[in-house]
């Protein structure tokens with residue numbers, strides 16, 4: 001039987017483990033909502049006895065042709081990735097044809113790293129923060145090897161599997177590099193907060209593995225501030241910029257970065273860790289370390305003095 005969409009129970013359809021039938025996808029709760037769409041907690045329960053698996057289901061808010069095309073690309077990217085430190089693709093669910101397209105992923109019960117750091121600060125040691133940093137770094141090294149640029153590396157996009165295991169959890173802004181270029185120029189200015197953006201991304205919408213390294217440096221800052229709201233990258237940069245007119249935030253931020261102003265060392269942050277963050281914030285993309293170079297440095301910090 002060709003896997004088509006004639007009757008609901010064509011053998012192929014019910015055989016394909018990556019095809020989730022909408023009628024068995026039971027809504028439980030909303031996990032998060034953004035300008036992208038929303039992510040819901042569902043139970044896939046074909047037996048109807050609540051023994052089915054919990055899954056995280058992402059769907060679009062708008063369903064313009066561009067949104068659907070970008071979503072299909074996001075799904076293709078996640079489907080092609082298989083790594084311990086990247087959230088697992090489970091499949092897709094079509095309802096109402098392509099308009100109801102949904103991405104089904106594994107559900108991580110401990111939520112996103114930003115909330116987890118705030119909630120568990122007292123018992124999270126530097127060594128654990130460096131373990132999370134190392135895992136994200138290994139995931140990003142793998143991503144770079146697939147010629148994928150994430151573009152939105154931040155603690156809100158990292159999911160917590162357990163106390164000792166985090167995963168890169170969302171690929172909504174990810175892009176695949178073309179064969180002939182090691183950077184990607186996006187047309188629409190990014191939706192994600194500019195305080196995680198490298199200078200070349202702010203100035204010319206240029207994204208690359210090197211701009212992902214810049215964002216990784218900001219993620220390291222978030223780790224060592226335990227994602228405290230008052231010390232967030234946004235708060236710190238806005239403090240540094242003074243009460244400039246909001247219209248020129250990007251130009252003001254670029255000026256500040258050109259003047260070599262950077263986020264301050266988080267309280268209690270070991271000097272070697274701050275030096276690593278600073279190396280990720282080299283103005284020239286080529287001067288920043290690759291994720292392949294960062295991983296052993298983080299390992300050394302973990303084995304070294306950092307507690």
Ligand SMILES: Cc1cnc(Nc2cc(F)c(C3CCN(C)CC3)c(F)c2)nc1Nc1ccc(F)c(N2CCCS2(=O)=O)c1
Nearest residue numbers: 031032033034039056105106107108109111112156157170
């Ligand atoms: C793929 C995936 C797997 N597991 C999980 N587990 C998960 C478990 C949770 F308890 C929570 C929270 C914890 C806090 N309380 C108040 C509400 C539920 C939670 F937020 C997530 N979440 C996934 N995705 C996801 C969910 C929600 C999202 F906002 C985003 N995004 C992040 C920015 C781009 S995004 O919007 O895509 C991705």
